[in-house]
Amino acid sequence: MTESVLVTGGSGFVAGYVIRELLERGFRVRTTLRNPARADAVRRKLVLDGDLSFTVADLLSDDGWDAAAAGMDYVVHTASPMPVGEHRGQDIITPARAGTRRVLESARRAGVRRVVVTSSTAAAIPTEPGGPADENVWTDLPDKPRYAYPRAKTLAEQDAWRMVAGWPAGPELVTVLPSNIQGPALDADLSPSVWLIRMMLTGKMPVLPQMGYAIVDVRDLAVLHADAMTEPSAAGRRFIAAGQFLWFREMAELLRDRLGAQAAKVSPRRLPNWVVRAAAPFNAEMNQMVPSLGVRSRLSSARAEKQFGWHPRPAADSVIDTANSLIKLGLAG
Template identity: 80%
Template sequence: MSESVLVTGGSGFVAGYVVRELLGRGHRVRATLRNLRRGEAVRRKLGVEGDLSFVAADLLSDDGWDAATEGMTYVVHTASPMPVGEHRGQDITTPARAGTRRVLQAARRAGVRRVVLTSSTAAAIPAEPEAPADEQTWSDLPDQPRYVYPRAKTLAEQDAWRIVRGWPDGPELTTVLPANIQGPALDEDLSPSVTLIRLMLTGKMPALPHMGYSIVDVRDLAVLHAEAMTAPAAAGQRFIAAGEFLWFHEMAAILRDRLGPDAAKVSLRRLPNWVVRAAAPFNAELNQVVPSLGVRSRLSSAHAERTFGWRTRPAADSVLDTAKSLLSLGLA
């Protein structure tokens, strides 16, 4: 059944695949952009047919959100800044929290049935390293620069649950918590997770920190968003989206083993933990990875599997498809 869906952050990596999935299911999709001049470029990037339109809205402004949510049955809120690229060194907590509140409030005024919020497994870090984590787990981290991203995602999601609990007449809320997101890049505007594979392919990661991630494929993540949007059983639920864990050296080995000459610049050298810790005070991005050194996350997606029969594809396939897309785009 065709219904109307607003997807925030329409030019983003996750949003692009969510838009594709929703259009493929016959929904009418409206996507927010900070600059409407990007609309045609986004449409070409997605290469989709169907009822897709764009509206201007910004997480830091009230303008545009009522127009964006008007007539929508659902909202999928993927937009949130990360402390890299244009937001490097900036406050990301304020726009993450304020943007979430704006979207929810506009959704309520518009009579939206359900909001699906893209959170992160960074909001489900257990107190003990390597302890199992599921939807009952919440991150509780100190207010320090190295924890800026997980704190922003945690506080924004907690705000969302607190807000909707005060609205018994809706909208409903469902949150999806992806792990490290891999999968084919759509253009040169790369997400930080995809940039990791690019750094390896281009030789700009000459030594590999002893860290890793649980992987979710962006194509499967889009499916989970679509299921969480409409399934009655998903209302009021959190869903972790995570598959196999890979260390950086395992990702590098996959690239070297399966790409042949195209992975000639991929390094297999290990970077000792003490070197990362010594350099961290002088490098903001290294400082943020220190808590992950040597930690193998144990994230469970059993809730999504039980509810929807959902699971993500093998992590090696996602990493390889990411690399192949970068090569085909001339980005590696």
């Protein structure tokens, strides 16, 4: 009998690849959209046959979630607001927590077996900047605007663990904590992480702050979500998904070295830390950069590697594949 999975936020970058992976594994997939008019576009960008259906639900409303979860064996909750675009300058903590609550409560009422929640390594930031981080680490940051995103991801994930602890009949919970997500864009609706590479390619990042990220490829992340959903021994565990760390300057060098003339607008110029700190009180984006200046994260994916035999591909390959997809889509000019 074919098992069914609800994937939240079907138009999103991670959701698209998770849906692909699940359909390839033979699951029946239902996904949520806030706007049903986007269903055809989502189906086209996935370029994949399979049993895929759509339903309407919004993290900010109770409407539609019980119907979305009905009849599902599993739920993969990827949808969460980011402090960019329509949510720039807005409260992202409340919708992140409320959305997670709605998804979990609907899953419980529907008798779902397991829920996989996409958290973030922003929920596993060590107290000492640049200190080692594994799944035992929880972010503890003050309630300030520059920390809104890590607080949103941390509090939403903590809420999820608290909720399922009070439900002995289930569902089971697994959380996946990705680092910076790169990989081929599927359409022009770019995630913030992919937007970083586009800014470099288009010359919209004329100077490079002394920042960097551990990179995880979205294709590898989708595999880990599917494994975390199906492996019985994964229940009740967190899994960090992070690969090699790259500074922004290293990303820029990769693009210039491998893409040649197509990366002519990529700037090698550095932005001094003191400039960022001086501008931070007057610029929200600079303010969010300050905690990451000069910090090289040390994230361990040893648990996922041991549990599933999971290994992320080289970060350089993910960055170049991202760039090539943007060129193919006509978004790098």
